[in-house]
Amino acid sequence: MSEAARFASRSGIAEIEETDAFAPKFSSDGLIPAIAVDAASGDVLMFAWMNAEALQATLRTGEAHFYSRSRKRLWKKGESSGEVLEVERVLTDCDQDVILLQVVPQGRGAACHTGRRSCFYRKVKYENGAWKLEPVGAERLFDPALVYGKSDGTA
C-alpha cells in the first residue's frame, strides 16, 4: 500500500471555505459523517461514518470505504454482499465536516444491508394519534438472510 496522502491542516474559516485545501474535520473520536447519493438520480442511498483511513481508501480505490463503530474496523462497502459503491465524485460541504459521495451502485443496486436500494425506505407520518413509519420504495432487491447468513450484515 502506498503512503497515504496527507490532508491539509485546518486553519482559518476563509481557508476552509474558499481555498482548494482539502482539510476534512474529524470528530474527537476521529470520524466524519459520509452520505452516499446515487450519481445519476441524486437519491440518498445511505449514511455511514469514515475515519481518515476509510476516506483515504475511498479516494485511492474509487470504491466506498467506511468505518464501523460497532466492529471497530475499516470496511469496504460490499465486501461481503457484492454491493460495492463505485465513487464518481467525492464532495465536502462548506466547513468540510461532512463527506458526500456521488456513487454508481454495483451488484444488485441495493445499498442497504436489508436488501433495499436505499436505507431511507420509510417515511414518518402521523396516524391515529401516533408517529408511524410508512414504506416508500421499500422493495427488496435481495434477501439479506441468503446474502449475509448469520453475520451481522452491514457491508
Ligand SMILES: [Zn+2]
Ligand atoms: Zn441500510
